[in-house]
Amino acid sequence: MTQPLNGITVLDFTTLLPGPLAALMLAEAGADVIKIERPGGEDMREGPPRWDGASINFGMLNRGKKSIQLDLKAKDAIARLRPLIEKADVLIEQFRPGVMERLGVGYDAIRKINPRIVYCSISGYGQKGPRSGEAGHDINYIASTGLLALSPGTQQSPTIPPALIADIAGGSFPAVMNILLGLRQRDLTGEGSYIDIAMTDAMFTFTWHALAMAAGGYGYPGPGEARLTGGSPRYQIYPTKDGKLVACGSLEPKFWASFLDAIGMTKDEVNEKDAEGAKARIASRIREQTADHWQPILAKADCCATIVASVEEALRDTQFADRGLFEHQLKGPSGATTMALPVPIAPGYRAKPGAVATAELGADDKLLG
Structure with missing residues (x-):
């Protein structure tokens, strides 16, 4: 070959x-x-x-x-x-x-x-x-x-x-x-x-978002403040009832709307201007149910929200084996x-x-x- x-x-x-x-x-x-x-x-x-x-x-x-x-x-x-x-x-x-x-x-x-x-x-x-x-x-x-x-x-x-x-x-x-x-x-x-x-x-290169914020006049973000490092409820990790985690990456409006609909919440309930409050309310909702409950709901919603897999679980995922x-x-x-x-x-x-x-x-x- x-x-x-x-x-x-x-x-x-x-x-x-x-x-x-x-x-x-x-x-x-x-x-x-x-x-x-x-x-x-x-x-x-x-x-x-x-x-x-x-x-x-x-x-x-x-x-x-x-x-x-x-x-x-x-x-x-x-x-x-x-x-x-x-x-x-x-x-x-x-x-x-x-x-x-x-x-x-x-x-x-x-x-x-x-x-x-x-x-x-x-x-x-x-x-x-x-x-x-x-x-x-x-x-x-x-x-x-x-x-x-x-x-x-x-x-x-x-x-x-x-x-x-x-x-x-x-x-x-x-x-x-x-x-x-x-x-x-x-x-x-x-x-x-x-x-x-x-x-x-x-x-x-990996600090591109922080560099862009500073160049745009918004200042350098502090720890966990930037949109992609914990500052936004749309890009966040939420614990489930059974100690697992939901990785939410619903940045775009259509994915965010689908995510909120999937977990039974509305934009009125989640005011993004109060980011900390929004994260807390979503976290409370996600924590009401187990990962097994949320997994099929989030998958059906196709909203960029995923249950965090362990390495062992990931190795069993047919997606990667099939590749x-x-x-x-x-x-x-x-x-x-x-x-x-x-x-x-x-x-x-x-x-x-x-x-x-x-x-x-x-x-x-x-x-x-």
């Missing part, structure tokens, strides 16, 4: 989540991904949770890759890497700024060996600026860009976001997008390029199989569903010089 990235070789120097996920998506589209690990492998190999005697987190993120072990501080490291550097199309690294240069594998050094390479660095704050060397994780990046402040919960009960937004939407996705752009540019110019991905940069999201499998060390991580690569660009193992540590050391 011919895939879009057949013939593309990727050197993956990354660990943990952002870089490995980016490299995984390239692998799923047909690229030959070679993971360069320190002797003994990256830390996530030994982390929980475990499945089939190995880390399932590592397995899901490194399915279908190759693995070599190399001490980048060794005197012969560059010489041993050279054959791979010469044939590589893409290099992805995720060290703090300056580390790859100190190890002798920074962009300038690699470009001298292979001027056609697309070299992508992923870091928290980018390769330059006063905070470029600052340590951080996802929660720090969304905190420092104002995104977390838009919906942090209450002082009494602050909310931890359910998704690693900076890691994936600020690291993995922009890395893949720009690597593909870099490869396309190379098609046109014959030259490679350097890509500086800062996970924090994309977080400002083939869970057909690909991860093969463990014993030959056991489990669901592979779903990735947003169009089915026509991926290999046919099947069981594929993760990168076995050092199994491909023969690729080194």
Whole structure:
């Protein structure tokens, strides 16, 4: 089967989540991904949770890759890497700024060996600026860009976001997008390029609504004040009688009218000028009945209101199964199989569903010089 990235070789120097996920998506589209690990492998190999005697987190993120072990501080490291550097199309690294240069594998050094390479660095704050060397994780990046402040919960009960937004939407996705752009540019110019991905940069894209409000003269919204962060009864989460939740996204007038009709309320009862009062009255009505009561009513109303599903419930939803999201499998060390991580690569660009193992540590050391 011919895939879009057949013939593309990727050197993956990354660990943990952002870089490995980016490299995984390239692998799923047909690229030959070679993971360069320190002797003994990256830390996530030994982390929980475990499945089939190995880390399932590592397995899901490194399915279908190759693995070599190399001490980048060794005197012969560059010489041993050279054959791979010469044939590589893409290099992805995720060290703090300056580390790859100190190890002798920074962009300038690699470009001298292979001027056609697309070299992508992923870091928290980018390769330059006063905070470029600052340590951080996802929660720090969304905190420092104002995104977390838009919906942090209450002082009494602050909310931890359910998704690693900076890691994936600020690291993995922009890395893949720009690597593909870099490869396309190379098609046109014959030259490679350097890509500086800062996970924090994309977080400002996610604050678009707050930026638009300020630009329009309405000021920056406070915590939970904006229409899409809790300030409107139309875009809200309402608890049911049995402790489940209704996610209401009835923003447009027709959906809002249908939602109110479905729950037996009128616009006169819900005065949106008093947003807090409107939210309280709707919450009181929703809390009168169970999720099982509301689910068919809201579904029939087609009003952008949904019962919040658990991950386990979502996996049983035929909508997602019918789309083939869970057909690909991860093969463990014993030959056991489990669901592979779903990735947003169009089915026509991926290999046919099947069981594929993760990168076995050092199994491909023969690729080194």
